[in-house]
Amino acid sequence: MKMKAIVMTGANRPWEVQEVPIPKTEPGQVLVKIHASGMCYTDVWATQGYGGDIYPQTPGHEVVGEIVEVGAGVRTRRVGDRVGTTWVQSACGRCPYCRENRPLTGQTAMNCNDPGTTGFALQGGHAEYIAIAAEGTVLLPEGLGYVDAAPMMCAGYTTWSGLRDAVPQPRDKIAVVGIGGLGHIALQLSKACGFETIAITHSPDKRELATQLGADQVVANGNELRDIGGADILLVTTNDFSAAGAAITGLKTDGRVVLCGLDFTKPFSISSDGVPFHMMRQRVIGSTHGGQHYLSEVLDLAAKGKVKPIVETFSLDQAPEAYNRLVSGKMRFRGVFTPSQGS
Ligand SMILES: [Zn+2]
Ligand SMILES: [Zn+2]
Incomplete structure (x- = not known):
């Protein structure tokens, strides 16, 4: 057969x-x-x-x-x-x-x-x-x-594991980096749990959709995220780590970056702008299923x-x-x- x-x-x-x-x-x-x-x-x-x-x-x-x-x-x-x-x-x-x-x-x-x-x-x-x-x-x-x-x-399993691995606390703000196959699900999961949820996307045409999916606010990058008060958790869902490293300027003290996407073409690196991340007691968390x-x-x-x-x-x-x-x-x-x- x-x-x-x-x-x-x-x-x-x-x-x-x-x-x-x-x-x-x-x-x-x-x-x-x-x-x-x-x-x-x-x-x-x-x-x-x-x-x-x-x-x-x-x-x-x-x-x-x-x-x-x-x-x-x-x-x-x-x-x-x-x-x-x-x-x-x-x-x-x-x-x-x-x-x-x-x-x-x-x-x-x-x-x-x-x-x-x-x-x-x-x-x-x-x-x-x-x-x-x-x-x-x-x-x-x-x-x-x-x-x-x-x-x-x-997509669901990966992003849910990432959210779980970040050990979010009540009142934590969660920013989702990248609104694609994983990110559009991550926004909904974060919102379903009642967290204040922020979408980070470079694409102007995804802003409205991100709001419909549950984002309370939408920003273009880490600096804009910082300007609205920052996030406690960055859920990195893209297959491009450069967007993740740049978003860290919007991560609060004691914040966690969770890497759940895969990028085989370049290493994950952290922006050197501003205060060094260890001085902010920030953590980078690797996550998978x-x-x-x-x-x-x-x-x-x-x-x-x-x-x-x-x-x-x-x-x-x-x-x-x-x-x-x-x-x-x-x-x-x-x-x-x-x-x-x-x-
Ligand atoms: Zn997969
Ligand atoms: Zn074995």
């Missing part, structure tokens, strides 16, 4: 739509008919070779759908379950990191030695079917549609309508067009493939 899948055939090569075999359901796995698969900017990093020589591979790690087959030994999932999976769907269970029972996160020397990474080491979600480790699936809450659920698997309990929390917020992604949907056949929109920053704001809708 064959299925349609988007395939990365090599570094910096265009995405191809291919007919490939439907994956076999191995013991411990479930086979999922994919209803929605969100595009993350990390799909671009994977295509450009930053994820290593993983080709040929199907990208996509915001995957949701319906279980159509359950592999041997799976006790917690059933045919018909609505599930999703994320960037890291399984861990080796044996390395020093895993022995501390830590959250499933990306592969580095200090995380799990041998994780199952969706859309990198393992097949991703931009296809009609996917076999996933049952332990790496989460049940979707009732009432949350597939298209709205998909972006929660990375913080564990499936955080993912469940953000799915619950989405099911309650507290956060709703703005999406553009595509068929798998529209892969080249979708990729171009993503890589050029034109996507408003999350691209989602809907493989079960046909082409």
Whole structure:
């Protein structure tokens, strides 16, 4: 049996739509008919070779759908379950990191030695079917549609983990740097928690939208943020760290910068204007997916309508067009493939 899948055939090569075999359901796995698969900017990093020589591979790690087959030994999932999976769907269970029972996160020397990474080491979600480790699936809450659920698997999970990792206190002001795939969700999450929320964006055309998404104020940069009193937390959601470093001029004493976007092209650096950041007792916090309990929390917020992604949907056949929109920053704001809708 064959299925349609988007395939990365090599570094910096265009995405191809291919007919490939439907994956076999191995013991411990479930086979999922994919209803929605969100595009993350990390799909671009994977295509450009930053994820290593993983080709040929199907990208996509915001995957949701319906279980159509359950592999041997799976006790917690059933045919018909609505599930999703994320960037890291399984861990080796044996390395020093895993022995501390830590959250499933990306592969580095200090995380799990041998994780199952969706859309990198393992097949991703931009296809009609996917076999996933049952332990790496989460049940979707009732009432949350597939298209709205998909972006929660990375964009929602990432920004919610970032907000959690900043340990916000009552009355903290939260500034979101970058209003894109992650940022437009971060604004809604911050507002849903009742924090005074500020959007930082260079794009004049995003100001009104940022307000609609929950921003109490919108500024263009760190200096403007400082002029309105500053923020306690800078939630950095862009894939361009230069905007993050420059925003620090608006961070208050004891403020925290949380890096949740990924920029492989330049290091994170802090503006040297003004008082040195350590004299302000400021902290820089690295953040990534913080564990499936955080993912469940953000799915619950989405099911309650507290956060709703703005999406553009595509068929798998529209892969080249979708990729171009993503890589050029034109996507408003999350691209989602809907493989079960046909082409
Ligand atoms: Zn992602
Ligand atoms: Zn491990």
